[in-house]
Amino acid sequence: MEILDLKKKANHVRQLIIETLVEAKSGHSAGPLGMADIFTAFYFKILRHDPKNPSMEERDRLVLSNGHICPVQYCTMALNGYFPLDELKTLRKINSRLQGHPHRGALPGIENTSGPLGEGLSQAIGMALACRMDKKEYYIYCVTSDGEHQEGNTWEAAMAAGKYKLNRLIQVIDYNNIQIDGDVSNVMPLEPFKAKYESFNWHVLEVDGNDIKAFLEVIDLAKQVQDKPVIVIAKTVPGKGVSFMENNYRWHGNPPDVADIPGAPPKGEQGKVALEDLKKIEDRLNSL
Ligand SMILES: Cc1ncc(C[n+]2csc(CCOP(=O)(O)OP(=O)(O)O)c2C)c(N)n1
Numbered sequence: 001m002e003i004l005d006l007k008k009k010a011n012h013v014r015q016l017i018i019e020t021l022v023e024a025k026s027g028h029s030a031g032p033l034g035m036a037d038i039f040t041a042f043y044f045k046i047l048r049h050d051p052k053n054p055s056m057e058e059r060d061r062l063v064l065s066n067g068h069i070c071p072v073q074y075c076t077m078a079l080n081g082y083f084p085l086d087e088l089k090t091l092r093k094i095n096s097r098l099q100g101h102p103h104r105g106a107l108p109g110i111e112n113t114s115g116p117l118g119e120g121l122s123q124a125i126g127m128a129l130a131c132r133m134d135k136k137e138y139y140i141y142c143v144t145s146d147g148e149h150q151e152g153n154t155w156e157a158a159m160a161a162g163k164y165k166l167n168r169l170i171q172v173i174d175y176n177n178i179q180i181d182g183d184v185s186n187v188m189p190l191e192p193f194k195a196k197y198e199s200f201n202w203h204v205l206e207v208d209g210n211d212i213k214a215f216l217e218v219i220d221l222a223k224q225v226q227d228k229p230v231i232v233i234a235k236t237v238p239g240k241g242v243s244f245m246e247n248n249y250r251w252h253g254n255p256p257d258v259a260d261i262p263g264a265p266p267k268g269e270q271g272k273v274a275l276e277d278l279k280k281i282e283d284r285l286n287s288l
């Protein structure tokens with residue numbers, strides 16, 4: 001798929017995220033919108049996988065550690081053919097396969113259960129060790145967040161991956177500088193982040209996480225590294241595509257239309273305005 005088509009897909013994913021969150025009346029907005037380009041790149045280009053055969057043994061594994069951004073994963077998976085688009089309406093409903101934090105076993109294609117932050121990297125390490133023991137050739141991609149790097153267990157996992165030189169493990173961190181109640185750089189700064197990972201024996205790459213072409217290139221580079229785990233520091237814009245949500249931590253855990261948030265349209269109009277913003281992007285992409 002061409003880059004322009006991937007950009008259109010990513011915008012479609014964003015539209016689905018807004019519609020799904022408005023329907024659910026709860027859930028997270030900023031992280032999912034910020035990560036739509038990366039999830040589109042994964043599901044439509046990078047991953048070796050088959051939506052019709054989600055447990056195929058040789059598939060690449062995508063482990064989502066910061067499970068609260070799952071609307072972006074569900075919307076991308078639905079668009080990719082894992083399950084009907086209509087099922088997105090069940091997000092966060094009782095007995096739905098689309099829980100507010102993904103649940104392994106509930107929905108084919110979901111590799112891990114999440115909710116408590118900071119666990120995904122350890123889960124991915126287990127998979128990477130199994131891959132090595134079984135002499136397989138799949139990759140384990142682990143999506144994490146900057147907020148999770150304020151937790152000690154993430155660093156314990158980073159230490160273990162460095163020790164075992166898990167070269168088929170590629171971590172992609174959503175470095176969007178927001179977390180639940182403020183900017184990461186205020187609440188608990190992570191810098192110098194690159195140097196920290198290098199000192200843990202990781203290969204570190206950096207990319208604009210909203211540039212699909214650059215992201216595809218950086219993953220190609222990551223796969224060439226033979227003797228270390230790799231972390232891709234993806235700088236993303238939280239709320240990307242919706243003007244009143246961008247870079248505002250107050251949209252971490254709010255869906256459109258349930259709260260009055262400074263700088264945003266009033267409650268009942270947020271979803272509509274968000275979709276208008278995304279329609280403008282759709283029209284621009286279609287005119288190229
Ligand atoms: C162990 C644990 N502690 C706290 C929480 C509550 N919590 C949910 S999301 C979040 C913020 C995490 O930051 P980040 O993932 O960077 O958020 P985003 O960028 O998506 O806004 C927190 C503290 C949790 N889910 N698990």
Ligand SMILES: [Mg+2]
Nearest residue numbers: 146147178179
């Ligand atoms: Mg964050």
